[in-house]
Amino acid sequence: xxxxxxxxxxxxxxxxxxxxxxxxxSRRKHLMISGPxxxxxxxxxxxxxxxxVIFCLKADFTTHVFIGIPTGAEEWRKYDKDDNLLLSKxxxxxxxxxKIYKDLVLYKGKMxxxxxxxxxxxxxxxxKVETFNDDVNDQWIVFKIKESHNK
Numbered sequence: 001x002x003x004x005x006x007x008x009x010x011x012x013x014x015x016x017x018x019x020x021x022x023x024x025x026s027r028r029k030h031l032m033i034s035g036p037x038x039x040x041x042x043x044x045x046x047x048x049x050x051x052x053v054i055f056c057l058k059a060d061f062t063t064h065v066f067i068g069i070p071t072g073a074e075e076w077r078k079y080d081k082d083d084n085l086l087l088s089k090x091x092x093x094x095x096x097x098x099k100i101y102k103d104l105v106l107y108k109g110k111m112x113x114x115x116x117x118x119x120x121x122x123x124x125x126x127x128k129v130e131t132f133n134d135d136v137n138d139q140w141i142v143f144k145i146k147e148s149h150n151k
Contacts, residue, residue: 003035005123007104015101023050023070026100032128033105038113039124044100045144051136052098055144062086063145067136072097072109083145102126 015022031044042056054066054073061081066073073096078087096109099121106121115122134140 003037003123005106005120006125007106007123012099012106018101022101025102026050026070028132030130030132031100031105031126032130033124034127035124036107036112036122041127042124044105045132045134045136046100047132047134047136049135053136053141054098055148057148061149063148065141065145066096067141068096068098070100076111077141079142079145081149083142083149102129 026046027050028048029044029046031046033042033044034040039056042054045053045055050070052066052068052070052073056064056066058064063079065077065079067075067077068091072093073091076087076089076091076096077085080086091111094110096107096111099106103126105124105126107123108121112122
């Protein structure tokens, strides 16, 4: 059963005018997100150049990393529990898309499980926002995975 999305299509349309301001707000942010269920708590890092990285730590200690731009993922990587790269795949525009707001994040794309209402996005609630001053690059991604495994 899909969880009811806490935002109406009308509200999504209304928020379009806020996109430039939200983009400016999101620069140099670390967001902790709760949901959707298959990701649980996950982290989004946005650097000063608006490069986006989503980290999803799984129960088997693998880490799924989605690297992209303000609208979605361009690359998917999977690392094992020892931080070794298992998979690196460039993605099509419709594989994983996101819309980031100050209170929630909407997700859609072919990589996600099908929904009862196909055009309805998955969503996660923004539960914590911190300043993020690093630059996202390959070394930083591996460092962040190691750091998260040590918690």
